[in-house]
Amino acid sequence: MDRVLQASAKTRFNMHLSGLFRRFFIALVVLFSGYLSVSAQVKVLPVIPGKTNPAIQQVHSPHLAVYDPRVHSKGKLILMFVGTGGSAASLRGMDSIFATMGYHAISLDYENNVITTACSHSKDSACFNHFRKEIVTGTPVSSIVKVDSANSILNRFRELLRYLVKNDPDGRWGRFVKHGKPRWNRIITAGHSQGAGHSAYLGKMFKVSRVLVFSGPQDYLDVFHEPAGWQ
Numbered sequence: 001m002d003r004v005l006q007a008s009a010k011t012r013f014n015m016h017l018s019g020l021f022r023r024f025f026i027a028l029v030v031l032f033s034g035y036l037s038v039s040a041q042v043k044v045l046p047v048i049p050g051k052t053n054p055a056i057q058q059v060h061s062p063h064l065a066v067y068d069p070r071v072h073s074k075g076k077l078i079l080m081f082v083g084t085g086g087s088a089a090s091l092r093g094m095d096s097i098f099a100t101m102g103y104h105a106i107s108l109d110y111e112n113n114v115i116t117t118a119c120s121h122s123k124d125s126a127c128f129n130h131f132r133k134e135i136v137t138g139t140p141v142s143s144i145v146k147v148d149s150a151n152s153i154l155n156r157f158r159e160l161l162r163y164l165v166k167n168d169p170d171g172r173w174g175r176f177v178k179h180g181k182p183r184w185n186r187i188i189t190a191g192h193s194q195g196a197g198h199s200a201y202l203g204k205m206f207k208v209s210r211v212l213v214f215s216g217p218q219d220y221l222d223v224f225h226e227p228a229g230w231q
Contacts, residue, residue: 081195
């Protein structure tokens with residue numbers, strides 16, 4: 001009798017697991033279908049960095065420029081930065097969601113192969129400051145990254161906007177440019193991990209519309225027991 005009860009309990013447990021798995025699988029299908037639906041609505045423009053300027057090198061993938069032509073535009077551009085070692089292409093799903101909300105979105109391919117926390121144990125109190133400055137502006141001040149002005153975040157973004165204005169006029173990218181430069185008051189900077197720090201750094205340099213940071217910055221000087229000076 002005990003064996004029958006145990007077998008019955010085991011059967012019910014397996015059926016319960018089967019039901020959970022089935023519901024989980026259905027949820028995944030629904031989410032994936034929703035993502036495909038979103039992707040089908042938005043316009044996604046992969047842009048090889050070298051096409052915007054021959055001096056700009058591709059690090060991981062093309063830049064991504066995304067918007068939804070079927071929704072009313074908010075007149076704001078979200079500039080996204082992926083974390084260490086990540087590609088701009090990996091942010092396509094997030095960019096697509098932003099696009100359906102009425103935002104234009106750009107994910108920028110940039111030099112992110114050196115992890116930010118390489119400065120954590122540095123005895124140079126300006127290590128993080130120099131790390132951010134060289135990647136963002138191309139000023140040769142850092143001992144741990146090598147980024148020239150052509151391949152800096154600022155130049156990559158500026159050249160990409162100019163390219164989009166010229167090659168995708170229906171996207172109305174011109175609203176984010178004035179005299180060949182980004183209109184920062186219409187731009188929201190956003191980033192994850194290392195990218196969060198670049199987003200915040202730009203927010204200190206320019207009067208941007210908003211700053212979004214996810215899982216960062218991590219710019220803390222262990223030797224000095226304090227956050228990096230730029231923060």
